[in-house]
Amino acid sequence: MAIQRRAFVGGIGATVAVGLAGCTALGGDESGDQPTISDETLTLTTTTSTYDTGLLDEVNGSFQDRYGVTVDTVSQGTGAAIETGRSGDADVVMVHARSQEDEFMNDGYAINRRDLMFNDFVVVGEPDDPAGIADGDDAVEAFTQIADSESTFVSRGDNSGTHTKEREIWAEAGFDDDFGEWYLEAGQGMGEVLVQTAQQGGYTLADRGTYLSMIDEIDLEIHVDGPVEDGPEILANPYGIFAINPAVHENANYDLAMAYIGFLTSVEGQDIIDEYTVEGEQLFFPRALAEEPNYHQYVPEDWDGSDQ
Template structure:
């Protein structure tokens, strides 16, 4: 009797292991390389469980600067890229690493600084003038310096302002994501360009506040691309496309629009219908 019971238990365990192994093999997932702003703002934590519930697809996010996110795609180490630097995204497509770029949502950049505002830029709506005043005052400015979409935008604004920047006593590069860079600015009481979503979710503000906003040049567009399965046959084309189709669908766009912090909407869907 004991021998039979042991055999029965062994058979049951083997059956459970087989079922578990089969379920694991059938689990669907994709790797999404994206920006720190979509991760640190809490957006992915809000929308991805909803997508998984609808599709059964687990999305594994690698959150880095846009430049690094695109490089991950160039190596074939991601199935989908979701970033915010349109010129760099269009180059990615032109190089054949994706066949199409689809716009998903937008928000804006804001220029943050100390309430004491030594460069006297508070209340302005012209980012070019603000950057010129910061440079003239040589007021502390923190740059991400990480080839992210935010960093690329910042460099465009310096160029528009006819200011050449390099690491110096007043211009500091962190080489880090938006959250850590904001922490540095808070500690230094310095100016910093940030995406509004990360700023709204940022807790360690210290004496920092929004000083410049509303310039059309501060518009911040996000796009999504399926990494080319022609270049990289291992790319999960069906699952990756399902994610793109969902996030640009009415349901996905409504979910993005519903994400708020303190009653304020962080991202505004604008996928073309």
């Protein structure tokens, strides 16, 4: 499904209200009053991009105020966030690498996945643009030009969602792990990698949200845009959220996790995401609400139900 800048569908509150009610009733009493989850703590593992941009301060603050709970956020790359969930040290996971999410679900550790929001990736670099990729509309070709010119490229190198996407683009460009000295693996979060790229010069792949939130701190420019600005679809960056399976980890706070998922994918939660800006720039675009139901978002992409 092609990403469009204004994919959010407003004015359909009734469509999702039932879903939210179903989630928030978990743990409630027989009268159907508000769930008895106050004073509890939810452990969320999530990507550095959702944390660094400040978005979680907004959504978590509203959730905590409503339910009287605490959200303990652990900011990691997608791979590390999923591993934290695998070990049973999280209740809910919010990441942006569908291939890793699907593997995690197929292994039985995660359930009740929902599409949450999207932005896109952008290829950013020093203003001088030594590889000559500025204003291009082909991310694969841009990566090829960077390699051919042996311009510095700073990689996350941390198995994050951004690193996963970067490797996908390099593979499309015909590269595996055969890089020269121009290719640097930082092993750091997105914010640190942007700072390093600005200091050393060269290029990196960044999620638009983190780049925009740091634009005043780094001398880097977008040279190749993603689909939010009509760029190539390969730079799409969708985010998903899912609960840790309590059948695998009995300590998982499933009721609170589902209340959180329900809140973020409700009209209210999606409005918070839609309205969150930094310096007047929208960083994320809500994706949970749609005119047509999308049941596929709940299951791995290769699931067809034939073995059920």
